[in-house]
Amino acid sequence: MSAVERGSRRLNDGAASGPHPLRSRLSGPVEEAARALLRARLVREDSSGLRVGRVVEVEAYDGPADLASHARFGRHGRTARNAVMFGPAGVAYVYLVYGMYDCLNVVSGIEGEASACLIRAIEPVHGIEPMRAARLANALSRRRSRETNSRLTEERLARLPVERLASGPGLVTAALGIDRSLNGLDLLDPTSPLRLEPAPDSSEAAEDRSREVGTSPRLGIDYAGPPWTELPWRFYLADSPALSGPRGTR
């Protein structure tokens, strides 16, 4: 076997690797991409170990015509920030919102389309304590926490239920240690330090598949105006305790 052939095989199962199981659906219409992301595993592998979450809430953003999308900027095309949105499906688009929180999107559709899905919440599956530690480090890095009472912040986070560790777009990135340095990363590459994997073929995943999908308008996009504020482009597993809140539909 040549080095190239070895590189095209999975490290652990030895089977030939075909196209990524999510690639086809992520390359389709953005609503289908959003539904494909529900139940998928978001996997973070770095110096603090392995962290895995089940995607339970996403929002679809449909390219430059969608006035709620960052792809609408750039009168004559793309801007420095939204450039990766115009790339192929499966690329990470990470941006800073409100000067404080990083948000993770998965680029979808075909190249040049610039549609993407915002990961709004995950249910922690593995690496709970590293997630909690990352949330704490993130909270303490903010001036507000330092000036008020870091002891209280610490105690609150220590008691925070597992399903609240990543129950919002800014909390997903905090729990998994995701920032803008990961912008442009290929989430469909099984060797990426941040990647997407299909729900495993197990009884646990069978339960996942029976969970109902709910939809609602997207949150926090009043600036876009109708019809964009009305489209039911937020998708979530209806029974999840990890949905974003308190503003979210719980």
Added chain:
DNA sequence: GCAAAGATTTGCT
């Protein structure tokens, strides 16, 4: 070069 606003979260009233 400058002003305005933002795909959020938290803590206090």
Added chain:
DNA sequence: GCAAATCTTTGCC
């Protein structure tokens, strides 16, 4: 329930 925190990006002068 409301407003502050915080800083990058964008559009316009």
